[in-house]
Structure formats: structure tokens, C-alpha cells
Amino acid sequence: MKFALQINSSPYQANAGRTACAFIKAAVAEGHQILQVFFYHDGIYHALKYATPPDDEPSQTQQWQALAKEHHIDLAVCISAAQRRGLLCADEAWRQGKQGNDLADGFRIAGLGQLLAATLEADRFIVWG
Amino acid sequence: MKNYLFVLRQPAHSGAFVQEMLDIILTTAAFDQPVSLLLLDDGVFQLKSGQQPEHSGYKNTAAIFNALEMYDVTAIYTEAESLAERGLVVGDLFLPVEVLARQEVAGFMRGFEVVFSG
Numbered sequence: 001m002k003f004a005l006q007i008n009s010s011p012y013q014a015n016a017g018r019t020a021c022a023f024i025k026a027a028v029a030e031g032h033q034i035l036q037v038f039f040y041h042d043g044i045y046h047a048l049k050y051a052t053p054p055d056d057e058p059s060q061t062q063q064w065q066a067l068a069k070e071h072h073i074d075l076a077v078c079i080s081a082a083q084r085r086g087l088l089c090a091d092e093a094w095r096q097g098k099q100g101n102d103l104a105d106g107f108r109i110a111g112l113g114q115l116l117a118a119t120l121e122a123d124r125f126i127v128w129g
Numbered sequence: 130m131k132n133y134l135f136v137l138r139q140p141a142h143s144g145a146f147v148q149e150m151l152d153i154i155l156t157t158a159a160f161d162q163p164v165s166l167l168l169l170d171d172g173v174f175q176l177k178s179g180q181q182p183e184h185s186g187y188k189n190t191a192a193i194f195n196a197l198e199m200y201d202v203t204a205i206y207t208e209a210e211s212l213a214e215r216g217l218v219v220g221d222l223f224l225p226v227e228v229l230a231r232q233e234v235a236g237f238m239r240g241f242e243v244v245f246s247g
Contacts, residue, residue, distance in 0.1 A: 006245075041149055081149060113157040119243050120131060120162075127246050 002033045004122035006115065007043035009129030015069040016129025017046050021063055023126075028071050036074045036118040037064075038110070043129065044082045047075070047107040065106040076110035076118075077103065133157050134165050134241035137172035142187045147175060149195045150247050158200035165204035165241070168226070169234070172247070173211045176222040194224060208234060 005024070009016045024034055039046055051061050068075050080104075083092065089109050091100035103109065119125045135154050139146050140158060158164050180191045197203070205224055210231045212218060219226060229237055238244055 040153075041146060080152060081145075084145060112153055113160070114157055115153070116160050116162070119133075120160075125243050 001123045002035050002121065003027060004035045004038070004115075004118035006038045006040055006125070006127045007046065007129060008041040010042040011051070011063045012045075013042060014129045016043070016061050017064070020126075020128045021060075021067055024067060024073065026063050034071065035072050035122050036076055036114070038113070038115045039075070039077045039107070039116065040081050042085075044077050044085055046050070046089055047060060047077045047082070047102075047104050048087060048104035049104040051104075061104050065104060068106045075107040076114055077107050079109050079111055079116070080110065130162060131242040132163050132165070132189055132240070133243045133245070134150070134157040134167060134221065134238060135245045136167045136169060136238075137175060137247045138168075138170045139247060140174040141177070141190055142182060142185070143171075143179060146247070147190045148188055148193065151190060153245060154197070154202065155193075155200055155209050158197075159181055163204075164200075164202045165206065166202070167229075167234070167237070168205070168207040169211050172216075173207055173215060173217055173222070176205075176207075176226065177217070178223040191223065197224075206237070 005020055007017055007020055011017050027034060046060055046064055048061060052058050064075060065074060087102045088098060089103040091101050135150060137150060141147055153165060176194060182189050205226045206229055207226045208231055209228050219228060
């Protein structure tokens, strides 16, 4: 079965990201396909490159990066939600006359059209948080 | 083509939540997909007449709801109990809505292929 997921809350606001990670691991282990994880609303904070939790805390951003690398999962971050909150990739920062690159490796910037395309293709769409 | 239902449960001006949900709703309509909205709980306040968000520095999301008709989004539902529990009647809302009873909501949701929860 093909799944599309959406994450709406930030790593330190709710456990949505963690439970979605656990869901993905279980789904992939059962042979299901994850078409896309779309980070929306405060969910975009999962993609902050410079999130630096203390050494004795697991980093949710790193958990997502490892998961994406291992299972080739598309981590799509909504461009409008991200820009509202100050998360810009290098290209977007340049386009807006700003500097910096806040997007963690393994994530990509995407538009709502790509969320819609994923919901159309998926057998199931699940919203977290 | 899929049937989309957007369930809105937050009041107007609860952070950027409402305007970001409206962004998805408008995108879905722009993709020519059939869109329905269901306002539950405090979500009914999103359609309350007489909002004056400019006094508090908020974006006027009521204006976006009023523009939905241009995108052929006219299927707007709400729940009788959500209105009654908040002292509201249909006449307090600025768009025409169809009212469901709470016991009908679960069955209503089953009629959609994609449900966005809010």
C-alpha cells in the first residue's frame, strides 16, 4: 500500500514526528511504500539545520535524516510554511535577498501542489499532530 | 480525482493555522478536486459574522472564506451540537452551511477518500 503522510507539529510541541517515524519503520518493514512525508504548519521545524539539542537528547532531525537515507523517503517541507517561520534554503534565501541556508540535509523544499499530488497517488493519507 | 474533506476544529485567528489550512483548501480546489469543509467544535467560529481582525493585527481569514465560492468550494458543513454548545445559530454565520447532527458525522466522513484533520 502507498502512504502519504503529513506532520503538523514541531519536535518539541508534540510527539507527532516520533510516532510518524515509528509508523514509517513498521510500514516499510511490512513492505508498504511511503510516497512522501510533508512537513506543514509548525512541522517544518523538524527540518531546521541548526537545531542543536544537548548531547544526551536524541535529535529528531537526525532521526528523520537517518530514516530518509535508509529507506529513500522523500521529506518535503512546505515552502510557504517554512518561509513564514524563517526557514529558508540557500536558493530561496538568495531569491529573497537574504543569506543563509537553514534546511537540514535530507529534506527538500516543496509546494502544496506536491502535497496534493501525493494525496492523489497514495492509497492512504495520514495527518499527524 | 478524489473527494476531499477538510475538518476545521480551531477557532479563527489561532496562530497561522486557519490561513494555512485555507492555503491547502485553495490548492486542492485549484487542482480541480471536489472539496468539502466540515466545521466542528471551535471551528464554527471561523464563519462567525462580524469579525474585526484588523483591530488585533490578524489576517482577515473571513475574507478568504468569502472567496471560496470563486473556487467552486460551496460544500460547507457544520454540526448542530457544535453550534448549540457555543450559543450560535446558523444565522450567526456569514456563509450558507448544511447542518449535520453529531451522530451523522462519522458516516459523513466515510464518504470521502481524503480527510484533512485540523
